[in-house]
Amino acid sequence: xxxxxxxxxxxxxxxxxxxxxxxxxIRDTLKLKGTxxxxxxxxxxxxxxxIDGQATRSCSYAARIVNxxxxxxxxxxxxxxxxxxxxxxxxxxxxxxxxYCQSGFIMASVALLERxxxxxEQQINDSLTNFCRCGTYPRIRKALNEAIENMTSxxxxxx
Numbered sequence: 001x002x003x004x005x006x007x008x009x010x011x012x013x014x015x016x017x018x019x020x021x022x023x024x025x026i027r028d029t030l031k032l033k034g035t036x037x038x039x040x041x042x043x044x045x046x047x048x049x050x051i052d053g054q055a056t057r058s059c060s061y062a063a064r065i066v067n068x069x070x071x072x073x074x075x076x077x078x079x080x081x082x083x084x085x086x087x088x089x090x091x092x093x094x095x096x097x098x099x100y101c102q103s104g105f106i107m108a109s110v111a112l113l114e115r116x117x118x119x120x121e122q123q124i125n126d127s128l129t130n131f132c133r134c135g136t137y138p139r140i141r142k143a144l145n146e147a148i149e150n151m152t153s154x155x156x157x158x159x
Contacts, residue, residue, distance in 0.1 A: 003067040007032075008076030018064030022056075023047045025063045026073060034074035034103045038131075045130025048104035049073050055111035055127070074103040077110060086110050086147045093143035097134035105130050109144055118152050 001018040004011070007030065016025060021040075026032050026049065035058060038046030042060035049058045050072040077084035083091070086109045096102045105128065112119055112127040119127070124144065132140070 001064060003064060005066045005069050005071060007071040008073060016063045018062060020063045022049070022058040022061040022063050022066055022071075025066075026058060026071075032073050032075050036100055036103060038101065038104070043131070044101065045104040045108060046101045048107040048130065050107055050111045050114075053111065053114060055108045072107070072110075074107060077106070084110060085150045086113065086143070089143040089146040089150065092146060093139050095136055095139040095143045097136050101130060101132045101134075102136075105132065105140055109140075109147065113147065113151060118148060 002013065002015050003018070004013045006012070007026070012030075014025075014029065016029070023035060023037060026035050027037070035049055036046040037059060038044035040059050042057035045057060047057050047059040048055050050056065051061070051066065052069050077087055082088070084106075086106050090096070090102065090106060095105075108128050108130055112124065115127075116123050124141075128140070128144075
């Protein structure tokens with residue numbers, strides 16, 4: 001089936017297997033390798049991308065559903081002025097241990113902060129449901145806090 005969509009600001013018209021997971025379209029067809037395969041069941045969040053402003057687990061999202069939509073992957077966050085504030089905070093706080101899940105966490109965090117620029121602890125808990133086998137959750141929270149401060153220019157107490 002033919003679909004049209006935008007990914008990282010670039011328009012595509014592709015003939016795809018509509019039942020194929022979006023993750024494989026991103027990784028295999030478009031060669032964007034930052035989005036990772038974790039569980040294949042939408043549980044871990046390693047495959048998280050942003051579709052029309054919503055954090056979405058691409059491993060269980062059929063390619064046909066992206067027709068007419070706008071997708072952002074980890075590769076699409078950096079712009080001419082540099083890294084996204086969430087990416088920079090991840091670096092500053094030395095968040096990754098193995099790093100495998102981190103692109104999914106970053107994408108979920110960006111989507112959260114686009115929706116709630118100064119989120120409550122409950123909004124963070126409800127939005128960041130990804131898994132990190134290395135247990136970097138305290139550093140993730142510190143980085144998220146730093147990103148919130150940098151993006152809002154208002155200090156926020158530790159989350």
